[in-house]
Amino acid sequence: MTDEPKTLTRERIAVGDMWRYADDARSLPAAVPPKTLPSEPLVPQPGQQTLAVGQRVTRPDSRNHGLGRTKYIDDLAFPGMLFAKFKRAGIASARIMRIDTSAAEAMPGVMAVLTGNEIPVNSFGPTFQDQPVLADPIVRHAGDGVAAVAAVTEQIAAEAVEKITVDYEPLPAVFDPLEAMRDDAYKIHAPNSNIYASKVVRRGDVDKGFAQSDQIFEGRFTTQMVEHVPLEPHAAIAEWDANGRLTVWATIGRITLARADLARTLKLPMNRVRLIGTFVGGNFGGKNEISQEPALALLSKKAGRPVKGVFTRNDEFISSTTRHPFIMEYKTGVTKDGRILARSVRLILDGGAYCSWSATTLGKACILASGPYKIDNVHSEAHVIYTNKTMTGAMRGFGAPQVCFAYESHMDDIAKALGIDPLEIRLRNVFDEGTSSPTGQVLHSVVVRESLRNAADRFGWETRS
């Protein structure tokens, strides 16, 4: 006990001391921008390569990253700050009958507990406001939060979460999107259908195209759910001050949207909400909307202290958005020499429990579904379906990688069956300068033919074994 003050004194002096090396680095010259770029702004011209291509680019923030000086959310702390943890449902589909938080509240060090019924407007989402901040009373996937705790240490918060008991009435659940599409399927957002968004792109007449084709190929392709796994987990700090103003520091990619969602869920005028987007330690689409922030804000309001929430890696996998699994059915009519006359595509997106950025993903996937090929007759349709799984949302490419996997695999199958070189069949069909895409957009700066040839030359396509 007598040692304590001594240790503390040393600490106070030592902290400044510890920063010495990194502090000195501040006097180093800043990271140098690439020298060869002209100083006047670059105006890209169609069909011309910009001067930026091929330049070595130095990121202006790398200096701080390399020195360990970049302050991500979890590197910030405020006096009196509390730590939040979430109770996850652990059941995919259920009605919450009762939540008992009394044991958690009685724990020393627990400063506030929150459940869904305390959230002013318990729904948010970038497209449809179909996602609750904390499930109340319906749980739609196992990662749904059902309660949150703020405590003086992370450990106490985690222990308190364990002490919360929830009585559930299990409800039917549906996990397969094809099953969920059926009329008699359990409605996850009753009374609405589980098919929550659709899109169709039509060009020419596919039936005529198929009738004129020498051969018709069909293929079915599926992709799996993918988590973004940013190295920095979702993290935020909320401080609700005594004047009723809210400040939130968050690792988030879309701060204006997040601010609007915060104001909406908390029923606050927008000018009472200040959102500070900090460095993001990897987003990839997974940090494009709010998640725990409204709950942290309300915990802070209750406790009168700033509250930090950092997702565990487990939270990250079960309750942040993921990439949509796709079921993709392709049908393509070709001539004997491999020219595509017609293509029909049907995409079924497993949308998980909430919409998030599904509508955007659906649209982009549907527009790109027929590939970078000149096809006069196209029919693409896409549907996104609710299932009782972790919600799917934005992830790099918004659905483009899934359809690319399918149409290119399909192309390879066709080439093989027709005995045409896979590169050759692509060159016979690819977009050219001025081609109009299936949605009628006239495309410029199209270099896919040159790119394919260059790539084939570079990796020795002809001489491959």
Next chain:
Amino acid sequence: MTDVTITVNGSVRSASVPPETTLLKLLRDVFQLTGTKLGCDVGDCGACTVLVDGMAVNACLMLAAQADGRQVLTIEGLAMKDRLHPLQKVFEESGALQCGFCGPGMLLSAKALLDDNPDPSSHDIRDALAGNLCRCTGYSKIVEAVQDAARAMRDPRTEDTRQLEMHGHD
């Protein structure tokens, strides 16, 4: 409470912490050296890598008490007083740090490798960095950067050239 005394980046530090405190918590929460990151807390990602007696360890898996009496190097101690460590300089120049969250751990794993093996093959580098996950760069720039840094560190002229570059004499 357990008393821990360690030498961090050259300074002797001590603290009295609950016995379950990890080295990562000690560094970040008690010593406020937040350059070391927490990515998973279970030894999977390497964001928490620090050097303990020169060896790269996952600070989230080591108890603070296990580091008692040892030398710990964190990212805050990697730069010299007046210049960056060659690894930091090359990582910065070659775009090997994007979001940067993996950076501190990556740099320290790379340092442990170069201290041991000044001329690693790309295979050696991949092997040494296998415990450090990066979701942004795709690794190739990181591997190239470590090779470039190794080359620079082996070159006897490097120090002077670097000094000049740093101070902007062309």
